[in-house]
Amino acid sequence: MCRPAKYHSGWRVALQAGSLAALSGCAGPLSTLEPSGPAAASIAGLWWVMLAGSAILFALVLVLFLLTVFRPGWGSRVSPARWIVLGGLVLPAVILIPLICYALYAGELLMPLRAHAPARVEAIAQQWHWTFRYPDQGGVETGNVLHLPAGMPVDVVVTSKDVVHAFWIPRFAGKIDAVPGHHTLLRIQANQPGQYFGQCNEFCGIGHAQMRFTVIVDRPEDFDAAVRNAAATGEVNK
Known part of the structure; x- marks a missing residue:
């Protein structure tokens, strides 16, 4: 006995929708x-x-x-x-x-190939905000905006001022916890200049979903100037 055409059509639509939903998770800013x-x-x-x-x-x-x-x-x-x-x-x-x-x-x-990366950034988490400090640029800071040089490994020193958070830029590396009173190290490298996104990946309270930050990857020759300009203009991503 043949099944109705609507039955086959329904299964086909469901299969296509499921495939589309699965494939959509393979791309995107995160x-x-x-x-x-x-x-x-x-x-x-x-x-x-x-x-x-x-x-x-x-x-x-x-x-x-x-x-x-x-x-x-x-x-x-x-x-x-x-x-x-x-x-x-x-x-x-x-x-x-x-x-x-x-x-x-x-x-x-994933292991570092050299003892120390040429660049170093401190990532400080606090409900529900990220502060990024650049020791090599005189200790200037940016809020919720992280600048990185393209094509160069960077040591990100992660810590927290209150509860446990997690630092994660999915397109660059895995996540690492931000623990109060401790400093954890993550070495990352961005291949190309552009704008990317990161987030806290550890539930940290009612504002967890909004604890995101923008990553701006600059050309190596523009990195120092970009960081100083961002700090001078108070660059903050809300």
Whole structure:
């Protein structure tokens, strides 16, 4: 008996809408899958590799399930102990071991290659605001606007004045916590000049959703002047 055309049309629309919603999460100003720096590229690469590995593992398990459903008794010659070893140990290991090796490799790419980055910025969190201080530029400060030089690693020293926050620029690197009384270090690098966005990624109270900041990546030769000009004009992103 044929199903109504409306039934198939409904499923088609639902599938297209679901695919669109899933793909829309792969881009945007806060997307980790649209990297603009080496650390973010390593994180995004790890995500895609893990996705592919999990899809392969799921497909293998699905094949076994379908064989069991449509060909009853096909695996009856295999002992239960062998099923446990092959299906519970060997099958996952074929996928998981390479994934672990790649994860360790990707993690190494996030480690600093030099003892100290040429630039240093202090990020100070406070409900619900970010203050950025530039020691190399005389200690000048900007509010909710972070300036970075393009193509150069920068050590961001993160701390908090009140509760635990988190510093995160998805297109540059992973997040790091801002802990009161402690200083945590995150090395980031932006590939190209432009405007980007960051946010607090740790719930910190009723104003958490608005605790965002703008990142302006300047050309290296313009960085010092841009920071001093921003501080002099009181550049603040509200």
